[in-house]
Amino acid sequence: MSEVKLSGLSKSFGATLAVDKVTMSIPNGAFVTLLGPTGAGKTTILRLIAGLEQPDTGDVVISGRSVVKDTPAQRNVAMVFQQYSLYPHLSVRDNLAFPLRSPLLKTPEDLIDRKVAEVAEVLKISHKLNNRATNLSGGEMQRVSIGRALVRNPSIYLMDEPLSSLDAKLRSDLRIELKRIQENTGATLLYVTHDQIEAMTMATHVGVLDQGRLVQFGSPREIYENPVNLYVAGRLGQPRINVLPADMFAGAPTGAKTIGLRPEHISQGEGKACDVRRVEHLGDQIRLHLSLEGHDIVTLSENRKNYEPGDTVAIQPRKPLFFDASGARIA
Structure with missing residues (x-):
C-alpha cells in the first residue's frame, strides 16, 4: 500500500468547475472517506487519481512519484464503481480472476485460484463461484464487483459509492466486512459516499466536499465535534x-x-x-x-x-x- 497526495488538483467540464484546487494527503493504510452531496466533486477526484480523467492543474503523487502522465494501468489502482461493471458472459470465478490475468501482472494460475477462493470466502460468495454473473442478485453482483478489487494488491483502492444500491441490511453487513478487510490487510482505501453513517463508521479520516472544494479534512470525531462551518456541521449527525x-x-x-x-x-x-x-x-x-x-x-x-x-x-x-x-x- 502507498501514501497518495493530491496537490492543487483542479478539473473543469466546460463552464462547470468540478474540482477546485484540492490538496489532500491520504496516509498509507488509512480508510479515507470523501463526503458530500451529488455534484460535490467526489467521483471526479477518484477518476483523477485513477487516470480516467486528466487534471487541468495540480498533481497526483503515489508512493512519492507523480503519476499524472501514467496510464490507468501504470498507476496500479483498483476501482469499484457504483454500478456492478461485471462481465455478464463470465462466471463469478472468472470475473474475480480477470484482473489477475492481466498481462501486466502475469499471476500464476495456482495463485489466482488461491486468491479467488480467499476473497470469495470473505465476501460469502464461495457457493456462487460457478454461477454466471447474470444469475446473481444485486447484492451478490456488488460483492463480486468489490471482490475483483480485493484480489489485487494495488497502491490504493478507490470505491465510488459501492453500497448505495443495496438494501439497508446488506449495506450494514458490508460496511462491517469492508472495514474488517481494510484493517486486516492494512489497505489504503479512498471511499466516496453521500451517506454520513458510512463515513462515520468506517473512516479513519473524512474529507468534506462542497462544490469541488475540500472544506475540512480530519477524523470523524474531529469533524463532528469541531466543524469549521455550518455546512460541515450539517453533513454529519443523525x-x-x-x-x-x-x-x-x-x-x-x-x-x-x-x-x-x-x-x-x-x-x-x-x-x-x-x-x-x-x-x-x-x-x-x-x-x-x-x-x-x-x-x-x-x-x-x-x-x-x-x-x-x-x-x-x-x-x-x-x-x-x-x-x-x-x-x-x-x-
Whole structure:
C-alpha cells in the first residue's frame, strides 16, 4: 500500500468547475472517506487519481512519484464503481480472476485460484463461484464487483459509492466486512459516499466536499465535534444538527448569527419551555420533536422519560456551536 497526495488538483467540464484546487494527503493504510452531496466533486477526484480523467492543474503523487502522465494501468489502482461493471458472459470465478490475468501482472494460475477462493470466502460468495454473473442478485453482483478489487494488491483502492444500491441490511453487513478487510490487510482505501453513517463508521479520516472544494479534512470525531462551518456541521449527525438564531439563548459570542445544537447536546428540565409536537420511539432512543418560538427542534429524551404530544419540556444548550452570518464557526 502507498501514501497518495493530491496537490492543487483542479478539473473543469466546460463552464462547470468540478474540482477546485484540492490538496489532500491520504496516509498509507488509512480508510479515507470523501463526503458530500451529488455534484460535490467526489467521483471526479477518484477518476483523477485513477487516470480516467486528466487534471487541468495540480498533481497526483503515489508512493512519492507523480503519476499524472501514467496510464490507468501504470498507476496500479483498483476501482469499484457504483454500478456492478461485471462481465455478464463470465462466471463469478472468472470475473474475480480477470484482473489477475492481466498481462501486466502475469499471476500464476495456482495463485489466482488461491486468491479467488480467499476473497470469495470473505465476501460469502464461495457457493456462487460457478454461477454466471447474470444469475446473481444485486447484492451478490456488488460483492463480486468489490471482490475483483480485493484480489489485487494495488497502491490504493478507490470505491465510488459501492453500497448505495443495496438494501439497508446488506449495506450494514458490508460496511462491517469492508472495514474488517481494510484493517486486516492494512489497505489504503479512498471511499466516496453521500451517506454520513458510512463515513462515520468506517473512516479513519473524512474529507468534506462542497462544490469541488475540500472544506475540512480530519477524523470523524474531529469533524463532528469541531466543524469549521455550518455546512460541515450539517453533513454529519443523525438527526441533523438544530440551527437556531443565536440570540434565542443567552451567552452567544459577539458576531454570532446562529447557534447549532446537536440533539444530544440539549439539556432538559431547566431553561426555555418548548411544546412537544411528536415523539419517536426507536428502541435504543426516544426522539422528541419540539417547537420553540416557531422553530423546530429535535432532541433525545433524557433518562428515556415518556413524553406525549402536547406536553411541555424546558431545554437549554449544552456544548453549543456558534456561527457567523457567512456560516463560519466562531470559537
